[in-house]
Amino acid sequence: IIAEDSQVPTREHSWHDLFNALVWIQFPRTKALLNRLHMEDINLKGAHPRTPRRNRITHFDECGVVIAVEEDHLQKGNALLSQLAHHQWNQVFLEERSAWGEILHPFVFGHANFEMMLSPFEGLTGKWMAIKVPRGFSNESVERQHERLDVALCERIQALDNFNRAPLLKPIPLLGIPHWYQEQTPCFYENKDYFRPMSVTSKPSVQLPLT
Incomplete structure (x- = not known):
């Protein structure tokens, strides 16, 4: 319809x-x-069933989280993103708590996440994609930040072969992101049903390292 x-x-x-x-x-x-x-795949292969690429696109469209890293913080940013990708939750959320908002700048993209945040619950999870932004990004207005994010995100998706490559997206427990939830005690992060260990069969994300 939109197309x-x-x-x-x-x-x-x-x-x-x-x-x-x-x-x-x-x-x-x-x-x-x-x-x-989406329309490219629908025109080639029909609307149903969804192609694997359309599933990845849908996951990001519904539940995406954009993590911006300024270009002069890439080394530290990649170390933190690696912890995130490997489900090292205590390290990235607790030990590196001060890095959120300084090195890693998270933004909700998925509209389903916004809806679920109306009534937050343990289990609320997004799928993250990291992008590089210019130095000084964190000091810009929210409007300018979103303009930059929009351009950088398009470039990043295209550089990653338009969701054709996998594995791409990794999970992020939204209530664990520092400053996004009030009950972020050390005990909270010990909930293995929410902050799940990485599966032994999990493969590295093709989006790392961020360059």
């Missing part, structure tokens, strides 16, 4: 659709790119 009409369908009384429309306003280039990639 045909250039309009974002928004049902009345739907938080899900409202947040989707708001993300379109914040990230118009990226949302248009995701829509185009």
Whole structure:
């Protein structure tokens, strides 16, 4: 519908659709790119079942978290992203708590995450993608940050072969991100049902290292 009409369908009384429309306003280039990639696969292989690439696109569209790292912090940023990718939750969330907002700058992209955050629950999880941003990004206005994120995110997706490569996205427990939840005690991070160890069969993400 969006590809045909250039309009974002928004049902009345739907938080899900409202947040989707708001993300379109914040990230118009990226949302248009995701829509185009969906349509490419639909035109080639039909709408059902979804292709593996469309599943990855959908995961990011619904549950994506963008983690921005300024270009002069890449070395430290990659060390932290590696901890995140390897589910080293205590290290990246507790021991490196001060790095969030200084080295790692997280932004919610997935509109389903916004909807679920209306009633947060342990288990709320996103799928993250890291991008490089210019030095001084953290000092810019929110509007300028979103403009930069939108451009950088499109470039990053294209550099990663438009979701054709896997494994790409890794999970991030949203309530564990420092300053995003009030109950972030050391005991909270010991909940293995939420902060799950990495599977022994898990493969490294193709998005690391960030360059």
